[in-house]
Amino acid sequence: MGYWQPELAVGDEEIDQQHRRICVFMDDLLADAIAGHAEKRFPEAFEYLTDHFTSHFSVEEALMRKINYSGYNYHRSEHLKWFDRFVWLKANIEKHGPTPLHVRAMMEGLAFWMTYHVIGCDRLLADFVRSRESTGPT
């Protein structure tokens, strides 16, 4: 079973596509981790993920500013919190090597972020965008 599940869809095409891309990447990373050679994806994996998070969060934050989203500060703080965590997990792998423990910590961190942030914050944002589209901007 891959990381991407239909219930993760928030209903915004661009955001869903970016989320789907990170899930596919996580599937590949997990497959390599299980096969015992996750390190073959590092450091490219970190570069990819760093770029992905940076650009993905910019897209969501620009959208929130554009529509004057009231949950902007909280949502953005969650992005920053996750990014700090990601940088810490990445630093652990760089310092200790891709040991099973550190690779698992990274995979669990990614899965946790994907599940709780996407189903929570990102879906609320998408719901707000849809309700605004159906009633018109206020």
Ligand SMILES: [Fe+2]
């Ligand atoms: Fe988000």
Ligand SMILES: [Fe+2]
């Ligand atoms: Fe997102």
